[in-house]
Structures are given as structure tokens and as C-alpha cells.
Amino acid sequence: MVFGPFTGKDNHGCPIAFGAGFVSSENCDAFSWLFTVFVDSLGVAPRIIITNQDWGMRLAIEKLLSGTRHRLCMWHIMSKLFEKIPKFFSDKEKFSKEFKACVWSELLDRDEFDMLWTGIIEKYVVEDHKWFKGMFAIRHLWITAYFRDVPMGSLMRTTSVLESENSFFKRYLKPLFNFADFTLQYNNAIGAQRNQTERLDYYNSTISPKYATDLAFEKQLASVYTDRKFRVVQELISEANKSCRMISMSTLENIEVFKVSDARKKTFTVTHEIEAESFDCECKLFERCGYLCSHLFFVLRNKDVNNIPEKYVGNRWLKSELLKAVHGLTSDESASDKGSNEDDKLQIGNRCHGRYFGLYQCAFKNKNHLIALDNLLAGIGPQIFTDDTTGSSSVDKNDSIKNIYGIVVPEEITAHAPDVVSTKGSASDKKSRIKSSIEKAIEKASKLHRRCGKCHKVTDHNAMNCGIK
Structure with a gap:
């Protein structure tokens, strides 16, 4: 499959x-x-x-x-x-x-x-x-x-x-895995991916980046954007502060029009609607990527703006959890439920992650400290999770399967191997598949050479096409 x-x-x-x-x-x-x-x-x-x-x-x-x-x-x-x-x-x-x-x-x-x-x-x-x-x-x-x-x-x-x-x-999956092996290794891969995200969340909550300018909105964005995205935005802010130049400025009724040249000597038009306090740049970087361009940062700097309006900060690259439609939450619902139990649970979970990673970083420098931390974590489990909860896990699992699928887990399960299907692209084993020039070169290089009957050298030619007469 x-x-x-x-x-x-x-x-x-x-x-x-x-x-x-x-x-x-x-x-x-x-x-x-x-x-x-x-x-x-x-x-x-x-x-x-x-x-x-x-x-x-x-x-x-x-x-x-x-x-x-x-x-x-x-x-x-x-x-x-x-x-x-x-x-x-x-x-x-x-x-x-x-x-x-x-x-x-x-x-x-x-x-x-x-x-x-x-x-x-x-x-x-x-x-x-x-x-x-x-x-x-x-x-x-x-x-x-x-x-x-x-x-x-x-x-x-x-x-x-x-x-x-x-x-x-x-790194985790092999073509010959059966479905049980695949499920276990897939869960391991997803666990590793989530662990990486949690590590980045922890680093974002503890590390303060170095500022490239004295602009107030740089510090504002450093506090809300994740570290990796803030580095990208910081380069744009630095470019706006050092390399961007004002070519011309004009006012048409309620609209200000700026011509801004960037570090690549290209000129873009930035428009500002005064009453609506809205900005727009011709390069459309904010619409594509979710963060402002150097041209808009330059205009905001010249207008002495200290705080970027919330609508131009966006919600795509924030340090906080992203609100997704998959969870059934909208921004209005989340705002009304900030004091709910789910938010308290999330805050406690974040504190637990922070304390664990803090202890791990301190203990990693010394092997004895790392062993002591491992023994301590191993002893915490039996204290928190009693025998009653672990004993009822299998029953709870069967009930959850029944609720999701509407059927009871059978006592005997007969699994058949899935049908083998032909695939496309480089994974295909069809002989009729057209090979690229790169694949042909690799096959030619890996092909075993034979000894020529005329020149008696181990090479890729034979006695028929040997250059020696």
C-alpha cells in the first residue's frame, strides 16, 4: 500500500x-x-x-x-x-x-x-x-x-x-514493515517531532534575542514571534534601518503614497490610508508570508510608530499556541475561555515542560547528576499513577474504541497482508519506467568491469571495441 x-x-x-x-x-x-x-x-x-x-x-x-x-x-x-x-x-x-x-x-x-x-x-x-x-x-x-x-x-x-x-x-520506516511495525515506528516519529517542537517552545520562553536596532517595535516583535521567525523579521528590520531610502512621497486626499528603495536598489510603492490606519506594500510579502516587509518597516520607522498594529503582527508565527479550526475554536471563543480549566491545564503543562528541560540542561553536564535525575523520574511514576488507574486502562481503551467505531473489539483478529501495488516515480520497480540520465550514470558507474581480451585491462570496453589494433 x-x-x-x-x-x-x-x-x-x-x-x-x-x-x-x-x-x-x-x-x-x-x-x-x-x-x-x-x-x-x-x-x-x-x-x-x-x-x-x-x-x-x-x-x-x-x-x-x-x-x-x-x-x-x-x-x-x-x-x-x-x-x-x-x-x-x-x-x-x-x-x-x-x-x-x-x-x-x-x-x-x-x-x-x-x-x-x-x-x-x-x-x-x-x-x-x-x-x-x-x-x-x-x-x-x-x-x-x-x-x-x-x-x-x-x-x-x-x-x-x-x-x-x-x-x-x-529514518523510522522501512518498505518491508508490516502494519504493526509501521504503526509503532510512525508513533515514534510523531513523538520525536513533537519533542522537537516542545524544545523550541521552551527555548523561546527562556532565551532573549539580541537586538539589531534601537527601534521599539523590534522589541515588541521579539516578544511575540518565535525565535526562528524573529531572526527573519529582524533582518528585514535591519535592512529597513540601514539600506532603505525614501524616493518620493505624495498625498492624495486621505491616502499617503511612499516610493521606497530597498537594499537591492528596487523601488516599491507603500500606501497608507490615514483614517483607517492601514498600510499596504506593492511587494505583497505580508500577504504571502505573514510578516511585514522592509519597505513597510521603513515607513513605520519614519512615522515614529512604536508598536506594530495587531492586525500586522498576525497569528501565524506567534510563540503562543496557534488557534486552529481543527480544535473547533475561534478567536472569540478562545478569548471568552481564558480563565477556563483548559487554559489552567495548559499553563501547568508548560511549567512542567519548562522545569523538566531546565533540570535536564543542568544535569547533562555531570553524569552522576543525570543518573540521579533518571532515578528520580523513574520513582515519580508509581507515586502519581496508582494501580487502580493502570488496571482500568485496558477497559477504558476498549470503551473508547467502541465509542469511536461503534463495534466491540473481537476476541480473535485475523489480519491479511495488503495487496502489493505498483508505485510511480523513483520508487517504482517497473522495467518500462523511463530512467533519468542521473540513474543511468549511477548504474553505469556501479556496473562491474571485465578484463579486455586485447589490452588485458579491467575496464568498461571489450575486445570488439578496444582501441588497440
């Missing part, structure tokens, strides 16, 4: 698994079932989904997730570029550099991209090339210029985050 994880990013910008499923085949019906179950378990359909160029997956998304913006993974597409470039090209590096600058640019709008793409294609005479024509026809599904107003959550450039998550799961 084919394993399909759903991967996103947490508030630290790290890959995180939302869930996973198994499908018996990679067709539209299988993916339709998978997406249906995923949306039911989440409670809401995602705003955007990034996939590879699987036709069955694309049909299932168009069929079921009509309100979801679908984007093809640029990393997968651009990794094929050198294989698709015609062989008659004399300078592939130059073409690749110009082509990637056009495709990856976040500053081009749709019309500017179309003109630049057409100019490059005509310059290198590949207008009739099948692959380039096909990619241009579906440019609305993968080109950055067509997703400038979409909240990508910093996935605009790091569309290879899925490959990072696949590499992470490969």
Missing part, C-alpha cells in the same frame, strides 16, 4: 505532520477517499495544498476541494529542468540561470512574468519544445507570480518541505 503523509509548517517554520493515510492505488478514486477522510478529521478544508504532478491527485482536488487553492510543487518541476533542456544548447548554465530568475521571482506580476518568459523562450528558440509549452499552459498552477496574494505561510520558496518530511520518516 502507498503511504501518503499530509505535511505543513508549525509556528517555528519547521515541517510537521498533520496526518497520514494509506491508499491501495494512485488514482482519482483512491485520492478522493483520502481527501474526504482528511477533511472530515480536520473539520475544515485547507486553504492551499501543494502536490506533485500526479494527474489522479489533481482530479480528486478539483472534484472535492473546490475552495482550496491547488499548487504544483516547484521543487519537483525545476529539478527536471536540466533533463528537459535540449541537447543542442551550447550554454545550459546561462539559460538555466535566466530561466530560474524568471520562475522563482516573487516580485513579478502576471503580465510581467508572461513577457519575461516569452522573451527567454524566443531568445533560446524553444517555443515549440513540448515540455516548455506544457509548463507555460499550466503556469497558473505553479508559477510564483500567480500566487502573490495567496497566504503561503513561507512555502513560496521552500516547496521542498515535503521532501524534508519524507527524509524524516525514512
Whole structure:
């Protein structure tokens, strides 16, 4: 069976698994079932989904997730570029550099991209090339210029985050695992991922970053953003303070218009509606990634703004827990329940994590202290969890299974091995699959050489094509 994880990013910008499923085949019906179950378990359909160029997956998304913006993974597409470039090209590096600058640019709008793409294609005479024509026809599904107003959550450039998550799961999972082994190792992988998130949460609560400027809003953002995202924002604040310049300023009724030049000598327009106190920048960084750009930071600095308005701080990269629709909570509900038992439980849990990691860091320097901490933790369990609670765990588990599935666990379970299905891509074992030039080179390099009958050398030629007469 084919394993399909759903991967996103947490508030630290790290890959995180939302869930996973198994499908018996990679067709539209299988993916339709998978997406249906995923949306039911989440409670809401995602705003955007990034996939590879699987036709069955694309049909299932168009069929079921009509309100979801679908984007093809640029990393997968651009990794094929050198294989698709015609062989008659004399300078592939130059073409690749110009082509990637056009495709990856976040500053081009749709019309500017179309003109630049057409100019490059005509310059290198590949207008009739099948692959380039096909990619241009579906440019609305993968080109950055067509997703400038979409909240990508910093996935605009790091569309290879899925490959990072696949590499992470490969440390724990093997192709020949049965379902029981897979479940155990998958839980271990999810536990390791959550442990990493908890460590980052603890570091964010104890470590204070160094400030690059004396601006008050830098200290404000340092207190609310996670450390990894604040470093990105801090670079933009530093750029605004040192490199940005005001080109011109004009006022039209209730709107102020600023022309700002950045460190790359590019000029962008920043508009400010005075009555509504709203700001907007032409580069659209806030809409895409959830944090302000250097051009807006420059305007705010010049207007002596000490605190960034809450609507421009966002809620994507905050240190606090993200409010997700999967939990059935909205911002209004969460505000009214701040004094509830759940919040008290969360605060106590955070204190427990903080104390544990603090003790662990102190004890890690000395082996005897580490042994003493381990013995202490081992003795705490029996004191907190009595025999009554542990004895009733199996009964509680059976009751929970009955409540979820509506059936009683049978006394005897007969499990059959799942059907073996053919896969696509590099994992496929089909002989008819077209191999890339890289795979062919690897096979040729790993092939055992034989001794030539003429020159008597161990090499890749034989007596028929030996150069010695």
C-alpha cells in the first residue's frame, strides 16, 4: 500500500505532520477517499495544498476541494529542468540561470512574468519544445507570480518541505514493515517531532534575542514571534534601518503614497490610508508570508510608530499556541475561555515542560547528576499513577474504541497482508519506467568491469571495441 503523509509548517517554520493515510492505488478514486477522510478529521478544508504532478491527485482536488487553492510543487518541476533542456544548447548554465530568475521571482506580476518568459523562450528558440509549452499552459498552477496574494505561510520558496518530511520518516520506516511495525515506528516519529517542537517552545520562553536596532517595535516583535521567525523579521528590520531610502512621497486626499528603495536598489510603492490606519506594500510579502516587509518597516520607522498594529503582527508565527479550526475554536471563543480549566491545564503543562528541560540542561553536564535525575523520574511514576488507574486502562481503551467505531473489539483478529501495488516515480520497480540520465550514470558507474581480451585491462570496453589494433 502507498503511504501518503499530509505535511505543513508549525509556528517555528519547521515541517510537521498533520496526518497520514494509506491508499491501495494512485488514482482519482483512491485520492478522493483520502481527501474526504482528511477533511472530515480536520473539520475544515485547507486553504492551499501543494502536490506533485500526479494527474489522479489533481482530479480528486478539483472534484472535492473546490475552495482550496491547488499548487504544483516547484521543487519537483525545476529539478527536471536540466533533463528537459535540449541537447543542442551550447550554454545550459546561462539559460538555466535566466530561466530560474524568471520562475522563482516573487516580485513579478502576471503580465510581467508572461513577457519575461516569452522573451527567454524566443531568445533560446524553444517555443515549440513540448515540455516548455506544457509548463507555460499550466503556469497558473505553479508559477510564483500567480500566487502573490495567496497566504503561503513561507512555502513560496521552500516547496521542498515535503521532501524534508519524507527524509524524516525514512529514518523510522522501512518498505518491508508490516502494519504493526509501521504503526509503532510512525508513533515514534510523531513523538520525536513533537519533542522537537516542545524544545523550541521552551527555548523561546527562556532565551532573549539580541537586538539589531534601537527601534521599539523590534522589541515588541521579539516578544511575540518565535525565535526562528524573529531572526527573519529582524533582518528585514535591519535592512529597513540601514539600506532603505525614501524616493518620493505624495498625498492624495486621505491616502499617503511612499516610493521606497530597498537594499537591492528596487523601488516599491507603500500606501497608507490615514483614517483607517492601514498600510499596504506593492511587494505583497505580508500577504504571502505573514510578516511585514522592509519597505513597510521603513515607513513605520519614519512615522515614529512604536508598536506594530495587531492586525500586522498576525497569528501565524506567534510563540503562543496557534488557534486552529481543527480544535473547533475561534478567536472569540478562545478569548471568552481564558480563565477556563483548559487554559489552567495548559499553563501547568508548560511549567512542567519548562522545569523538566531546565533540570535536564543542568544535569547533562555531570553524569552522576543525570543518573540521579533518571532515578528520580523513574520513582515519580508509581507515586502519581496508582494501580487502580493502570488496571482500568485496558477497559477504558476498549470503551473508547467502541465509542469511536461503534463495534466491540473481537476476541480473535485475523489480519491479511495488503495487496502489493505498483508505485510511480523513483520508487517504482517497473522495467518500462523511463530512467533519468542521473540513474543511468549511477548504474553505469556501479556496473562491474571485465578484463579486455586485447589490452588485458579491467575496464568498461571489450575486445570488439578496444582501441588497440
